[in-house]
Amino acid sequence: MTQEELLPLILKKDDKAFTLMYDMYSKNLYGVIYNLINDREEAEDVLQEVFVKIWKNIESYNESKGRFFTWIINIARNTTIDKLRSKGFNNSRKNLSSDNFVHLLDDSNKLSHMIDSIGIQEFVKKLKPKCIQIINLLFFKGYTQQEASDELEIPLGTVKTQNRNCINDLRNFLQV
Amino acid sequence: MMEARAYIESGILELYVFGTLSESETQEVAQMAEKYPEIQDEIISIEKAVISLSYSMAPYLSAANYDRIKEQLIEKHTTKVVAMQPKSNAFSYIGWAAAVLLMAGIGWQYTQLDAAQNQVAFVRTENDTLNKELNAVKLTETQTKSLLAVVRDQDNTVVALGGQAVSPESAAKVYWNQNTQTVYVDAAGLPEPPEGFVYQVWSLKLDPLTPTSIGLLDDFKGNDSRLFAVSNTSGAEAFGITLEPAGGSVSPNLEQLYTLGKV
Numbered sequence: 001m002t003q004e005e006l007l008p009l010i011l012k013k014d015d016k017a018f019t020l021m022y023d024m025y026s027k028n029l030y031g032v033i034y035n036l037i038n039d040r041e042e043a044e045d046v047l048q049e050v051f052v053k054i055w056k057n058i059e060s061y062n063e064s065k066g067r068f069f070t071w072i073i074n075i076a077r078n079t080t081i082d083k084l085r086s087k088g089f090n091n092s093r094k095n096l097s098s099d100n101f102v103h104l105l106d107d108s109n110k111l112s113h114m115i116d117s118i119g120i121q122e123f124v125k126k127l128k129p130k131c132i133q134i135i136n137l138l139f140f141k142g143y144t145q146q147e148a149s150d151e152l153e154i155p156l157g158t159v160k161t162q163n164r165n166c167i168n169d170l171r172n173f174l175q176v
Numbered sequence: 177m178m179e180a181r182a183y184i185e186s187g188i189l190e191l192y193v194f195g196t197l198s199e200s201e202t203q204e205v206a207q208m209a210e211k212y213p214e215i216q217d218e219i220i221s222i223e224k225a226v227i228s229l230s231y232s233m234a235p236y237l238s239a240a241n242y243d244r245i246k247e248q249l250i251e252k253h254t255t256k257v258v259a260m261q262p263k264s265n266a267f268s269y270i271g272w273a274a275a276v277l278l279m280a281g282i283g284w285q286y287t288q289l290d291a292a293q294n295q296v297a298f299v300r301t302e303n304d305t306l307n308k309e310l311n312a313v314k315l316t317e318t319q320t321k322s323l324l325a326v327v328r329d330q331d332n333t334v335v336a337l338g339g340q341a342v343s344p345e346s347a348a349k350v351y352w353n354q355n356t357q358t359v360y361v362d363a364a365g366l367p368e369p370p371e372g373f374v375y376q377v378w379s380l381k382l383d384p385l386t387p388t389s390i391g392l393l394d395d396f397k398g399n400d401s402r403l404f405a406v407s408n409t410s411g412a413e414a415f416g417i418t419l420e421p422a423g424g425s426v427s428p429n430l431e432q433l434y435t436l437g438k439v
Contacts, residue, residue: 018249022242031233044241051245056294066202069223070195073230077195078301101233120232139194139226140233144308146315156315160187161398167190167225176224 003068010058018055025069026051029076035101035140036080046083050076077142101140102132123173131166138163180212185397189215193222198309323403327362331355335415337437342419343367348435350377350415357408361417363393364402366434369419376420377404378428379412382438387416392424414438 001020009017029050034043054072061071102125127135133152137143138159149156183189191197192205209216332351339346347365352358361377369375375393380386391406393399418425419432 018246019242022245026237026241027234028227028230030235030237031230034235035233040235044237047237047241048245048248052248053294053297055249057298060298064203064206066195066197066206067193067219067223069227070193074195074301078304079297082297082300120228124229124232135229138191138196139229142194142196144196144311144315145191146311156319157399157401158395160191161185161395162187164185164187164190167222170229171221171225174225174228176221176228 007068010055013055013058018051021054022051025072028069029072032073032076032140033080035136036077037084042083043080046076046080049083050079053079074142101136102127120174123170127166127169130162131169134159134163135166180208180214182397183208183212184215184218187398189219190222193219193226196308198312199305200309201312319401323401326360326403327351329353333439335437335439337415337417337435340433340436342432343434346434348417348437350437352409352412352415352439357410359390359406359409359415361393361404361406362402363396363404363417366393366402366417369393369396372422373419374422374424375417375434376424376428377406378416378418379409380414380416381411382413387428389424389426389428392420393417412439 001024006017006020006024010021026047030043030047033046033050034040037043037046050072053075057075061068065071124132130152134148137148137151138145143151145156145159148154149159152159154162188197188201188205192202197205205215205219209219329351331353333354335350335352337348337350346367349362349365351360351362359377359379363375366375375396377390377393378387379390380388388409390409391404393404393406396402414437416428416436417434418428418430419434420429
């Protein structure tokens with residue numbers, strides 16, 4: 001099943017649609033949320049909130065807002081950030097967590113039940129440190145180019161291209 | 177075709193999939209994807225990579241979560257109806273009526289609260305999008321300002337470099353600040369270097385001809401303004417730009433001299 005096939009079912013609130021959507025994306029959303037909040041129970045609560053929001057606001061999604069996957073990832077990031085704020089964490093995303101996704105891998109590895117993700121985890125650990133940082137900020141934490149340029153002290157004009165090179169390394173490994 | 181290729185190489189599609197672009201940039205990418213199938217294909221491939229990456233980052237997620245969420249969604253969409261037993265006593269009717277009213281009132285308030293919370297969440301998302309938009313505009317403004325400052329400096333000696341035999345249509349400009357000895361190169365008039373090659377900038381003394389490398393125009397494609405800072409120089413009598421293998425050369429390959437200009 002692809003995004004394009006799933007979307008009309010969700011819009012109709014078809015009985016099976018929720019289950020299909022959950023199967024397709026729960027791990028992706030959980031991965032992003034966990035990376036921001038670093039606590040499995042809190043992350044599960046946020047995941048629940050995110051699915052309710054997606055389900056209730058699905059009518060407000062249309063393709064001019066970008067890919068469906070992108071839309072739900074943004075909801076997951078925003079909901080997690082709201083949650084952290086409401087818990088009295090510092091107001092800034094920058095102070096959320098000093099860990100990046102690779103550090104968290106070692107914790108989650110023991111708990112992961114999916115054999116097929118082990119291969120990519122091993123590969124991800126071998127990515128250039130520069131790539132780990134840039135993907136962590138831009139994708140997992142949702143930084144803008146300016147914020148990433150400030151944080152990593154690299155020229156603004158090269159943020160996009162460096163990130164592309166890193167994603168290309170990943171794509172070569174995955175052959176997509 | 178060239179336009180689509182350059183657009184893909186710029187790295188904007190990755191940010192589109194990540195969801196970190198402003199609303200107007202997102203729309204622009206969506207339009208480009210509609211126009212060029214190869215851009216749409218690229219977006220799907222990037223998305224596949226990101227889906228695999230985020231998937232592999234998730235710790236174990238128990239099946240109980242699915243049940244909890246499903247329960248919550250269904251609860252909110254159906255209400256159970258309880259059949260009432262007929263009662264003869266008028267007081268008990270009033271009692272039941274009051275209870276029903278109270279329940280209805282609480283239920284109504286709950287939906288109001290829920291709607292309000294939902295609205296808050298979406299206003300926040302909207303706010304977030306506007307902030308991104310604002311950041312993008314600020315960013316362009318800062319870039320433009322710093323470029324203008326470089327170009328406008330009163331202490332600049334501006335040297336126009338003309339195209340040479342290998343590429344007569346090429347041109348470049350050197351802004352050489354006599355005060356600080358810093359040198360900026362405006363390379364907007366140079367073609368994109370082929371894969372594996374890089375432009376190298378030389379400051380030249382003419383008699384005898386002595387070239388000194390003052391830097392490479394690295395990441396040519398990624399630098400939208402095509403304005404490059406290179407090393408300081410003093411006493412230059414001319415500037416030249418040659419095409420060299422990636423990493424640059426010790427001395428210039430004069431057969432690949434693209435532009436040259438005297439101070």
